Amino acid sequence: MRLSGTILITDMEAHSVYLTLFGIGLALLVAVLLGQIFNRLKMPPLLGQILGGFLVGNLLFTGLLSNLEGAELHLPMFTDEAFEVFGTAGIIFLMFLIGLEIKESDLIRAGKHSFVTAIGGMGLPLGAGVLLATGFGWSLKQSLVLGLTMAPTSIGITAVTLVDLNRLRTREGLTMMGAAIFDDVMVIIGLAVILATGSIGFITVKIVGFFLLICVVGRYFLPRIAAAGYGMALKGGGAALMVVVCIFAAFLAESLQVAAVTGAFLAGMFLSSSTVKEEIHRDIESVARCLFIPLFFFLVGSRIDISALIQSGLALLLIIPVSMISKIGGSFLGAWLSGLRANQALPVGIGMSPRLEFPIVISLLAVIHGIFTGDQAHELLGLTIGIVVSSIILTPLLLKSFYARAGNITEIHEHRL
Amino acid sequence: MRLSGTILITDMEAHSVYLTLFGIGLALLVAVLLGQIFNRLKMPPLLGQILGGFLVGNLLFTGLLSNLEGAELHLPMFTDEAFEVFGTAGIIFLMFLIGLEIKESDLIRAGKHSFVTAIGGMGLPLGAGVLLATGFGWSLKQSLVLGLTMAPTSIGITAVTLVDLNRLRTREGLTMMGAAIFDDVMVIIGLAVILATGSIGFITVKIVGFFLLICVVGRYFLPRIAAAGYGMALKGGGAALMVVVCIFAAFLAESLQVAAVTGAFLAGMFLSSSTVKEEIHRDIESVARCLFIPLFFFLVGSRIDISALIQSGLALLLIIPVSMISKIGGSFLGAWLSGLRANQALPVGIGMSPRLEFPIVISLLAVIHGIFTGDQAHELLGLTIGIVVSSIILTPLLLKSFYARAGNITEIHEHRL
Numbered sequence: 003m004r005l006s007g008t009i010l011i012t013d014m015e016a017h018s019v020y021l022t023l024f025g026i027g028l029a030l031l032v033a034v035l036l037g038q039i040f041n042r043l044k045m046p047p048l049l050g051q052i053l054g055g056f057l058v059g060n061l062l063f064t065g066l067l068s069n070l071e072g073a074e075l076h077l078p079m080f081t082d083e084a085f086e087v088f089g090t091a092g093i094i095f096l097m098f099l100i101g102l103e104i105k106e107s108d109l110i111r112a113g114k115h116s117f118v119t120a121i122g123g124m125g126l127p128l129g130a131g132v133l134l135a136t137g138f139g140w141s142l143k144q145s146l147v148l149g150l151t152m153a154p155t156s157i158g159i160t161a162v163t164l165v166d167l168n169r170l171r172t173r174e175g176l177t178m179m180g181a182a183i184f185d186d187v188m189v190i191i192g193l194a195v196i197l198a199t200g201s202i203g204f205i206t207v208k209i210v211g212f213f214l215l216i217c218v219v220g221r222y223f224l225p226r227i228a229a230a231g232y233g234m235a236l237k238g239g240g241a242a243l244m245v246v247v248c249i250f251a252a253f254l255a256e257s258l259q260v261a262a263v264t265g266a267f268l269a270g271m272f273l274s275s276s277t278v279k280e281e282i283h284r285d286i287e288s289v290a291r292c293l294f295i296p297l298f299f300f301l302v303g304s305r306i307d308i309s310a311l312i313q314s315g316l317a318l319l320l321i322i323p324v325s326m327i328s329k330i331g332g333s334f335l336g337a338w339l340s341g342l343r344a345n346q347a348l349p350v351g352i353g354m355s356p357r358l359e360f361p362i363v364i365s366l367l368a369v370i371h372g373i374f375t376g377d378q379a380h381e382l383l384g385l386t387i388g389i390v391v392s393s394i395i396l397t398p399l400l401l402k403s404f405y406a407r408a409g410n411i412t413e414i415h416e417h418r419l
Numbered sequence: 420m421r422l423s424g425t426i427l428i429t430d431m432e433a434h435s436v437y438l439t440l441f442g443i444g445l446a447l448l449v450a451v452l453l454g455q456i457f458n459r460l461k462m463p464p465l466l467g468q469i470l471g472g473f474l475v476g477n478l479l480f481t482g483l484l485s486n487l488e489g490a491e492l493h494l495p496m497f498t499d500e501a502f503e504v505f506g507t508a509g510i511i512f513l514m515f516l517i518g519l520e521i522k523e524s525d526l527i528r529a530g531k532h533s534f535v536t537a538i539g540g541m542g543l544p545l546g547a548g549v550l551l552a553t554g555f556g557w558s559l560k561q562s563l564v565l566g567l568t569m570a571p572t573s574i575g576i577t578a579v580t581l582v583d584l585n586r587l588r589t590r591e592g593l594t595m596m597g598a599a600i601f602d603d604v605m606v607i608i609g610l611a612v613i614l615a616t617g618s619i620g621f622i623t624v625k626i627v628g629f630f631l632l633i634c635v636v637g638r639y640f641l642p643r644i645a646a647a648g649y650g651m652a653l654k655g656g657g658a659a660l661m662v663v664v665c666i667f668a669a670f671l672a673e674s675l676q677v678a679a680v681t682g683a684f685l686a687g688m689f690l691s692s693s694t695v696k697e698e699i700h701r702d703i704e705s706v707a708r709c710l711f712i713p714l715f716f717f718l719v720g721s722r723i724d725i726s727a728l729i730q731s732g733l734a735l736l737l738i739i740p741v742s743m744i745s746k747i748g749g750s751f752l753g754a755w756l757s758g759l760r761a762n763q764a765l766p767v768g769i770g771m772s773p774r775l776e777f778p779i780v781i782s783l784l785a786v787i788h789g790i791f792t793g794d795q796a797h798e799l800l801g802l803t804i805g806i807v808v809s810s811i812i813l814t815p816l817l818l819k820s821f822y823a824r825a826g827n828i829t830e831i832h833e834h835r836l
Binding site: 018019020022023024026027030031033034037038041042047083084086087090091094234235236237238239241242243244245246249250252253256257262284285287288289290291292293295296 | 435436437439440441443444447448450451454455458459464500501503504507508511651652653654655656658659660661662663666667669670673674679701702704705706707708709710712713
């Protein structure tokens with residue numbers, strides 16, 4: 003069976019499909035090796051995978067090696083859309099797996115805590131960002147943008163770390179998962195207000211529509227679809243159907259202006275009561291762990307542009323502590339005010355601090371809308387990358403260190419629901 | 420974690436990564452449903468998956484629905500390179516899994532049978548094609564091209580069918596797997612001679628280099644790499660490393676002018692003696708079965724262009740029986756002359772008959788080289804598609820029917836090695 007025959011058309015050049023596959027293989031190799039090294043060093047493996055992507059991305063693309071002969075040869079492999087598709091599938095599968103671990107009733111019970119946590123975790127960074135930017139001499143609208151870039155939460159990195167630490171299904175873990183959903187919705191509405199990305203009424207209708215749809219379809223149909231899928235005689239048919247469900251839920255969410263990861267997470271959650279939950283978890287995990295998830299973290303690293311980071315200079319030294327402390331502090335306060343104990347609210351605060359693609363998207367939108375131009379636009383982008391990079395590096399380390407201190411004796415009784 | 424945030428840039432339009440993922444989900448759904456229907460009908464599931472791709476490909480792209488409003492909307496999802504990358508990964512994983520089932524010593528023992536089978540299975544179709552084309556009034560060079568399009572073997576479809584029938588590790592199964600490798604090399608050399616695609620000396624050096632390299636690396640390093648990989652504490656690390664090995668072996672083969680599937684197959688075979696063989700098989704199978712393999716067969720179907728098939732008209736009625744009978748007959752003769760019994764040589768003949776991408780590549784090359792122009796070029800392409808489609812539909816059906824007739828009593832003793 004010779005898809006390979008296609009190489010002959012371009013004769014000596016390797017066919018682009020194989021070149022892309024080779025790039026994926028190379029990225030996976032780097033991600034696995036650095037993940038394993040970090041694991042041996044008792045550091046979170048995902049940081050190793052991000053570092054791998056960062057090194058390859060910056061060395062081969064924008065940095066040191068770009069002047070060496072042949073360096074451009076490697077470019078298409080990593081900038082290719084296929085590469086992004088693999089990485090995106092990784093985060094979707096990851097959030098689906100996280101969802102599978104969580105029961106609907108757990109999330110509802112954590113609802114009040116989650117809501118107040120999300121309010122605190124958005125409010126304080128937004129305020130701190132506005133104050134800081136005003137100090138820079140920026141306009142009110144520009145200050146609101148900087149505040150907004152500090153407000154979102156990308157829960158995936160926290161979720162992986164909690165799973166590794168076996169702390170996902172604790173009161174604080176569930177509070178974070180719920181808060182991330184509220185947070186997502188609030189940021190979309192904030193964007194509509196500050197950047198006028200769309201009519202707030204229409205956006206609200208779409209968001210409400212999504213949650214209604216996923217709740218009805220999710221609760222009543224997903225467990226039946228799963229049972230039917232795993233009842234098929236076709237080898238791998240059930241698992242394939244679950245991949246489809248996961249992709250469709252993410253796409254539905256994305257189409258209705260909700261984060262794709264929220265769609266995948268909720269689909270997973272509605273399947274956590276399925277009779278074939280164990281099979282689903284085993285199948286999707288084996289697909290995701292050995293290919294898509296490492297590629298996701300590698301992709302995250304490869305998208306960090308070190309030159310933009312360097313350009314923003316000293317302001318970075320301010321933005322990094324402000325963004326971390328305000329986000330952790332705001333979420334901690336929210337969680338604590340909602341009734342969690344301080345030693346539960348602190349990991350919630352830490353866990354809510356990772357920010358990934360959303361801040362970068364907000365900055366780009368602000369530039370597109372002409373709120374920032376010229377040097378200020380470059381500065382904003384550099385600061386945003388600083389917020390992202392510091393949060394994704396510090397969160398897993400802080401979470402791990404918190405739970406290491408909390409010790410192993412009290413954890414089972416105190417942290418478990 | 421919001422890769423999803425990127426949707427905001429294009430606002431109302433869905434982001435292309437999610438659209439591509441949605442296309443992949445849709446293709447997978449169609450492939451699974453039709454695979455399951457075919458399974459229930461006691462037909463090979465892969466035919467259902469190919470049919471699914473064919474229907475979606477022809478209805479949405481070139482056929483009935485292309486005039487309907489919105490039909491173009493669906494195009495990017497399936498013509499995207501990412502889609503092809505997933506499908507290509509499918510056939511690579513598939514051949515790697517087939518390799519895992521086969522021991523080096525088995526293949527060497529079948530070597531003589533394989534070689535003679537490959538000679539017969541190439542010689543007779545080449546001759547028959549030349550005769551037929553001469554009858555059409557074509558030039559000698561044109562006739563040689565038609566003969567060459569009938570000569571290659573794409574063993575993947577046979578391999579899947581043999582696994583489903585539990586007949587891979589029989590004398591005839593092993594003969595076919597070996598013959599497919601010889602066949603691959605001979606077709607590349609045939610192409611160099613007839614179409615002058617490259618210096619025969621250089622091609623031979625590369626091919627020999629590939630086999631030397633894969634044998635040394637494969638035998639001495641692969642089992643160690645696998646053991647080390649599965650020894651890592653990193654979750655999924657071993658499986659990820661095996662994905663890397665599989666991709667690299669395919670890429671190496673492709674770069675040295677050998678079929679990518681041959682590289683993946685040999686890498687799998689050198690791992691069949693590994694201490695972690697069972698783990699590798701379980702992991703790669705679960706990745707491949709629920710996603711990549713169904714997408715591969717869907718991709719095959721979606722690439723069949725019904726309009727080209729219709730254009731070639733009556734000549735199809737000649738080419739289909741000639742290509743099937745000469746390929747089956749030639750391989751049967753070769754296998755029988757090499758010493759197999761007739762009831763072993765017949766399934767070898769059938770199993771050697773699938774032809775997939777290679778005939779199409781040969782036709783395209785002949786057109787590019789100006790050997791066919793205008794209407795003749797269209798006719799050649801139509802005939803080639805006829806050869807491909809008939810062979811991939813008939814092979815699994817014929818193999819299944821042969822083994823059903825052979826019965827269940829004698830098979831264990833007579834067909835097993």
